[in-house]
Amino acid sequence: MSGAARVLVVEDTPTQAQLARALLAGMGHEVTIAESAGAALVAARDWRPDAILLDIELPDYNGFELMQRLRAEGIVTSVIVVTANASINVAVEAMRAGAVDFIVKPYAKARLSVTLANALEKQALAAQLSAVKARLDRDQFFGFIGSSAPMQAAYRTIESVAASKASVFITGESGTGKELAAEAVHRASPRVGRNFVALNCGAIPRDLLESEVFGHVRGAFTGASADREGAAKLADGGTLFLDEIGEMPLDMQVKLLRFVQTGTYSPVGSSRLDRVDVRFVCATNRDPMLEVRGGRFREDLYYRLYVVPVELPPLRARGDDVLLIARHFLAQFAREEGRAFTGYSAAAEQALVVFAWPGNVRQLQNVVRNIVVLHNGERVELDMIPRAVRRVTDERGPAVPEPAPPPEPAPTARVVRPDVGVVEDAGAAAAGEMAPEVVPLAVMERRLILAALRQTGQDVPRAAALLEINPSTVYRKLQGWRADGLLPAD
């Protein structure tokens, strides 16, 4: 630490206290005097000194006991013991009690200055070390759960890039948390007070995409009965997240390139040029360079957007994160479903760890939800885990990833999150109304639920969200249909 520090002098002899005050004030430090251990404890609580110059013999209780009380209250400060006795025993006892150094009375200004500077430096280094350790060891980050090395690398990249306006390109398999990463970039950035607008390029019909991004004016096309702002305008001052950017048609890529380059765009049907201040975050579960080589993604747009890459590792590469995440979901779902689960048996944990999780965190989330809905108890046992996951453990086979991840679910086309979520389904606007086939309600229910599951890549919570029902209902229906032979057993 350089510059002024706050130093608490604990000394019951006025001459010594006054000398310490004069010397420390002359060095530019702020000084408070306490004439007893009790007064020192109060001052340490209220004033939070950087260092304490502590006499051992005090009228109420001694300096060693004061150090214990400071530690017990979690007051972190550098204690320098002041003693008239220069014996090794006193020094050892002082250090053992938590002092960083000791100084023998009477002391000269130079000696006090060096001792104090060393103590403050040591404390500053300890604080830095603990901050760095906290960053390296953290197991949660803006909604992510996980402390594995690849996730720590992702956290650091997100944190480093957040403050800038540089475009971020997130890659990772389906279910690894690309949208969560995009939100983390936004939430860690100075733009957090403005909108985070997420647009799934793969979920929007190609002829509606331009309007979704740039908005349109009344009469721009059939059905455009009023002016409508696009995602670009909504994200002004905030962050525009273009998910599945690789699905964007090439003609739209040209328009996006111009927008990225100039910050300006024209709403569909208008010659007006609007300017916005938007930070771009893009994501894809494909290799973006392969898409460029294959001619499906413009190289110039790629280089504009691929400024800071963030690679999210698959769950199978995240070691014990599987258990951290599984425990987190178990606690969350048990709370939601009113179940008593508090943990997993060792065998159940082993099964979760060895499975390859081709659907990544999303698949793990579904499995845990399934367990919680269909079972109860304090511990999740091995036989509660769906057979498909358990099979790997039963066979003692290697955790081999499946050849291809399940298809990315088709989430809602546009999601605007200032703080409160507003969700719109752009696809529905384009869909023509058809007279539905009339079938028994139970059949229609099964069709709808299975269709929603297909559409979301078997993501039960998302399917349930699309159907506006509770995920538990979906799990119970699936279980019932399996029992009735209407579905194959898992």
Place this chain on the structure above:
Amino acid sequence: MSDLGFAVQLAEDLSADDLRLVLTVFQTDVQRLTAALADAARADDAAAFRRAAHGLAGAAGVVGAARLEEACRRAMAGGGTLGAGLAEVGAMAEGALGDLAAFLARLGPTT
């Protein structure tokens, strides 16, 4: 009895005003603590006597009143009667106050 090292280190480390303030506080401490020693000796209260001697030793050490500090530490260690200790400390305290007066006179008036 004069202490050659009286306030030498303080004079190096402190401004004249700070030095004068510390020495004034020392003067008050000597008067207060020698009175406390006398009270404790009269009451034959060894613990109170030791506490007062400890405080006076610390104050004396700070200003470089070495003879007074040594007398206080001997009194704290015991061995003799409280009265004998008081007599020795009292004599050294008189000497220290004499040194102090002479030092302050050399220092001149407050700036």
